[in-house]
Amino acid sequence: MPSPFILDRSSVTQVMAWVLAALVPGIVTYVWLFGPGILVTLALATATALAAEAAMLKARGYPLKPFLTDLSAVVTAWLLALSLPSLAPWWLIVTGTLFAIVVAKHLYGGLGQNIFNPAMVGYAVLIVSFPVQMTHWAGPLELTSAHLSLAQSATAIFGGAPKATLDAVTMATPLDTLRTGLLQQLTVDEVMTKPIFGHYGGTGFEWLAVAFLAGGLALWALRIIGWQVPLAFLAGVWLTAGFLHFYDAGRYGAPWFHLFAPSVMLGAFFIATDPVTGATTPRGKLVFGLGAGFLTMAIRTWGGFPDGVAFAILLMNVAAPLIDQYTQPRVYGGGTEARK
Amino acid sequence: MSRELFRFRGGVHPPEHKAESNSRPIHPAPLPRKLVIPLRQHIGNPAKPVVEVGQHVLKGQLIGAPDGAISCAVHASSSGTVTAIDVQPVPHVSGLPDLCITIETDGRDEWIAHAPLDPHADPATLRMRLRDMGIAGLGGAVFPADVKLDPGPTQHCPTLIVNGGECEPWITCDDVLMRHRADDILQGVAVMRHLLGSTEVLVGIEDNKPEALAAMKAAAAKMAFPVEIVAVPARYPGGGAKQMIETLTGRQVPSGKLSTDIGVQVFNVGTAYALARAVLHGEPLISRLVTVTGHVLRPQNFEVLIGTPLHTLITLAGDREGTTGVLMGGPMMGVPMPSLDVPVVKATNCLLVKSKELFPPLPKALPCIRCTRCADACPASLQPQELFRFAKAGDFGRAQEYHLFDCIECGCCSYVCPSHIPLVDYYRYAKAEIWAREKDKRASDVARERHEFRLFRIEREKKEKAEKLAAKAQAKRAELATEPEAAGAGAAPTEADAKKALIAAALARAQAKKSETAPKNVDDLTPEQLRQIDEIEARRAKIRELARQPLESDEKKP
Numbered sequence: 001m002p003s004p005f006i007l008d009r010s011s012v013t014q015v016m017a018w019v020l021a022a023l024v025p026g027i028v029t030y031v032w033l034f035g036p037g038i039l040v041t042l043a044l045a046t047a048t049a050l051a052a053e054a055a056m057l058k059a060r061g062y063p064l065k066p067f068l069t070d071l072s073a074v075v076t077a078w079l080l081a082l083s084l085p086s087l088a089p090w091w092l093i094v095t096g097t098l099f100a101i102v103v104a105k106h107l108y109g110g111l112g113q114n115i116f117n118p119a120m121v122g123y124a125v126l127i128v129s130f131p132v133q134m135t136h137w138a139g140p141l142e143l144t145s146a147h148l149s150l151a152q153s154a155t156a157i158f159g160g161a162p163k164a165t166l167d168a169v170t171m172a173t174p175l176d177t178l179r180t181g182l183l184q185q186l187t188v189d190e191v192m193t194k195p196i197f198g199h200y201g202g203t204g205f206e207w208l209a210v211a212f213l214a215g216g217l218a219l220w221a222l223r224i225i226g227w228q229v230p231l232a233f234l235a236g237v238w239l240t241a242g243f244l245h246f247y248d249a250g251r252y253g254a255p256w257f258h259l260f261a262p263s264v265m266l267g268a269f270f271i272a273t274d275p276v277t278g279a280t281t282p283r284g285k286l287v288f289g290l291g292a293g294f295l296t297m298a299i300r301t302w303g304g305f306p307d308g309v310a311f312a313i314l315l316m317n318v319a320a321p322l323i324d325q326y327t328q329p330r331v332y333g334g335g336t337e338a339r340k
Numbered sequence: 341m342s343r344e345l346f347r348f349r350g351g352v353h354p355p356e357h358k359a360e361s362n363s364r365p366i367h368p369a370p371l372p373r374k375l376v377i378p379l380r381q382h383i384g385n386p387a388k389p390v391v392e393v394g395q396h397v398l399k400g401q402l403i404g405a406p407d408g409a410i411s412c413a414v415h416a417s418s419s420g421t422v423t424a425i426d427v428q429p430v431p432h433v434s435g436l437p438d439l440c441i442t443i444e445t446d447g448r449d450e451w452i453a454h455a456p457l458d459p460h461a462d463p464a465t466l467r468m469r470l471r472d473m474g475i476a477g478l479g480g481a482v483f484p485a486d487v488k489l490d491p492g493p494t495q496h497c498p499t500l501i502v503n504g505g506e507c508e509p510w511i512t513c514d515d516v517l518m519r520h521r522a523d524d525i526l527q528g529v530a531v532m533r534h535l536l537g538s539t540e541v542l543v544g545i546e547d548n549k550p551e552a553l554a555a556m557k558a559a560a561a562k563m564a565f566p567v568e569i570v571a572v573p574a575r576y577p578g579g580g581a582k583q584m585i586e587t588l589t590g591r592q593v594p595s596g597k598l599s600t601d602i603g604v605q606v607f608n609v610g611t612a613y614a615l616a617r618a619v620l621h622g623e624p625l626i627s628r629l630v631t632v633t634g635h636v637l638r639p640q641n642f643e644v645l646i647g648t649p650l651h652t653l654i655t656l657a658g659d660r661e662g663t664t665g666v667l668m669g670g671p672m673m674g675v676p677m678p679s680l681d682v683p684v685v686k687a688t689n690c691l692l693v694k695s696k697e698l699f700p701p702l703p704k705a706l707p708c709i710r711c712t713r714c715a716d717a718c719p720a721s722l723q724p725q726e727l728f729r730f731a732k733a734g735d736f737g738r739a740q741e742y743h744l745f746d747c748i749e750c751g752c753c754s755y756v757c758p759s760h761i762p763l764v765d766y767y768r769y770a771k772a773e774i775w776a777r778e779k780d781k782r783a784s785d786v787a788r789e790r791h792e793f794r795l796f797r798i799e800r801e802k803k804e805k806a807e808k809l810a811a812k813a814q815a816k817r818a819e820l821a822t823e824p825e826a827a828g829a830g831a832a833p834t835e836a837d838a839k840k841a842l843i844a845a846a847l848a849r850a851q852a853k854k855s856e857t858a859p860k861n862v863d864d865l866t867p868e869q870l871r872q873i874d875e876i877e878a879r880r881a882k883i884r885e886l887a888r889q890p891l892e893s894d895e896k897k898p
Contacts, residue, residue, distance in 0.1 A: 007703075112709045
């Protein structure tokens with residue numbers, strides 16, 4: 001066995017565990033603001049992901065233990081679950097998770113080999129296939145009449161709740177509301193008077209964003225993620241939104257609203273930072289983040305979906321190898337010329 | 341005295357484990373009964389043996405003479421009788437045995453006559469003397485010191501850096517050397533300074549060696565020339581020559597160049613000490629300090645004669661149950677020893693005895709998740725995750741494009757990898773493959789050239805033969821021509837006629853050869869068969885004619 005003979009104590013499991021831990025503040029905030037339904041979603045997605053992972057590992061002849069305990073499937077499950085409406089029907093959760101693990105992860109070669117972020121593939125498949133269910137969000141508790149308990153949420157998710165109950169607790173997200181309002185020729189200021197909008201990013205959602213930001217900063221402090229991707233992503237969103245807002249404040253939302261609207265913080269710190277599918281060079285990470293931020297705003301503004309984080313990240317995933325190739329850092333001493 | 345330091349990129353900080361072995365004084369290792377001294381202990385050509393089996397040698401006597409420009413002498417470490425000059429196992433990465441001189445010691449440890457050198461001698465003479473003294477770098481690369489002490493035609497290398505970094509965990513031989521023999525080290529440095537024509541002398545010592553720093557500072561104060569003792573942050577591989585240069589001067593050695601190209605030369609403190617022994621006492625390099633640490637009872641540093649078997653040192657430090665192997669060097673770049681019967685050589689800085697507790701078996705590798713911790717840790721600013729991908733895929737060309745050969749194999753990437761991938765192994769494998777292919781290519785190039793030359797030679801011989809024949813023919817024709825001329829005809833053959841005749845002759849030869857080499861398949865046939873062939877040919881001609889007709893009529897249409 002050649003050198004080195006010692007290793008740092010870090011492991012893939014540890015990295016993934018930190019990512020999960022950093023999601024906890026967001027999840028707690030989520031429960032507090034939107035009710036406990038998300039816990040059911042998380043549990044269902046986790047169970048599905050682990051089962052799918054085990055089945056695929058078995059089918060591919062891989063050992064179960066090291067790959068099931070690396071927690072990467074759980075991270076995928078949680079990221080997808082947090083992107084879904086919290087009272088999404090069970091089949092939506094299962095379909096998305098299965099697609100993420102089976103197709104996006106294992107059919108592309110498993111851990112480390114996938115080109116696209118599995119959670120975002122799952123999300124993209126669902127929003128394209130089931131747009132109605134995917135925009136049926138549980139409203140912030142502050143604004144809804146009925147509060148569902150954990151058991152009631154589970155009943156709703158597993159399809160046992162009457163439609164009336166669901167209608168009482170779900171509503172459009174702030175991005176959805178803004179989009180619909182703008183399509184109805186309202187100005188941003190007029191739309192923003194609706195109660196779904198809070199101080200910055202939408203009632204409830206802004207606090208969620210703050211919680212994800214806190215978790216993300218913790219990951220950065222622990223050196224689990226670098227600063228380049230999140231900062232560039234946020235800068236991409238902020239600059240694009242700022243430019244548009246400056247250009248026509250009546251038609252384009254304020255940059256702070258877009259930063260604190262749902263999914264940007266989660267996307268910037270937890271999804272775009274997926275090392276497997278992102279750019280890897282220091283400058284490449286900046287390009288990757290900026291591109292994802294810009295595309296997010298482009299899709300929100302001109303695209304067919306209210307939110308654009310998932311598609312923006314998937315599009316940048318495609319570009320990542322190219323970005324890497326053109327952003328190779330200068331090596332120590334200038335580097336040897338490759339012998340042709 | 342504070343100096344602006346520069347941070348080199350990358351690096352890691354593994355647990356140091358220095359305290360185990362650095363507090364005890366230097367302990368001389370006893371004289372072994374048998375010394376095995378390899379003739380190749382340095383980079384460059386191995387030394388040539390100059391003694392015979394059965395010959396009695398004295399301590400410090402030359403037994404291997406330097407061979408070529410980059411080579412170093414080898415000396416008897418003690419007095420005794422040469423009992424063998426043969427191939428023996430040596431502590432080398434390759435694990436291959438090498439030519440060694442075995443000396444049965446007589447226990448008298450009797451020195452050969454030796455006298456100090458003149459430290460102010462002409463640099464060229466002094467360098468030759470150092471080469472004969474076998475002074476090679478003791479920091480790791482074991483480069484002959486006389487070559488490094490030659491600043492080239494300028495006879496000037498502004499900055500001399502003395503490396504007391506010792507960044508590998510566990511190793512403390514440089515640390516204790518600086519603690520106990522700081523004055524001697526700086527005496528050696530003075531000679532280096534003289535040979536290099538340096539104006540600035542910097543000693544870089546990692547800040548986890550406060551005692552060494554203090555001792556060196558005290559010694560520096562006594563020197564007649566300015567020596568700056570600089571504490572550098574402890575971070576692996578901060579003791580690498582290039583990293584030390586960058587930390588102290590902020591400059592990088594360009595890839596593929598030597599540090600002297602930017603006016604800097606770096607020597608290990610051990611080399612400076614060996615040089616001092618050589619110049620001040622006339623002693624060749626026959627011993628060095630070796631750290632014996634890890635899973636032993638008394639980790640410490642020994643002054644060891646070159647050629648002492650490793651097991652002697654481990655016994656001295658106190659064998660323990662549960663040893664799982666011995667490394668020569670540190671845990672980051674050390675080499676596992678297949679046997680403890682191999683001798684201590686000039687490159688042996690540390691014996692690190694492993695145990696399950698200190699060195700648990702490395703966990704199984706998981707797939708790369710491209711987290712780029714390796715890239716963050718890489719002091720060469722490489723993209724190890726890409727190099728790994730290319731090496732694994734056998735895409736060596738791409739690996740080279742991504743600067744594989746700038747990898748210094750420090751192991752930082754493997755150390756930090758959360759997937760526990762033995763990255764450095766992949767790079768070593770890729771480099772070895774590329775070297776092997778280049779070698780193959782060179783071999784096939786040589787073969788091709790040889791073949792082409794053979795063809796050329798055959799062609800040339802043919803031409804020469806033809807020329808000779810032509811000359812002969814012309815001579816004959818001239819002879820013939822002179823006869824009628826003598827008769828008064830006067831029709832002298834021109835040059836053109838000769839050429840024409842030559843061509844005609846060559847054509848005839850070719851024709852003959854062709855008909856000879858390519859027999860027609862109609863030869864040796866019966867008249868009946870020939871008749872049949874004629875019939876077939878006639879039929880074919882007819883068909884061809886028929887086939888052409890409609891085409892022609894088509895063409896005739898307007």
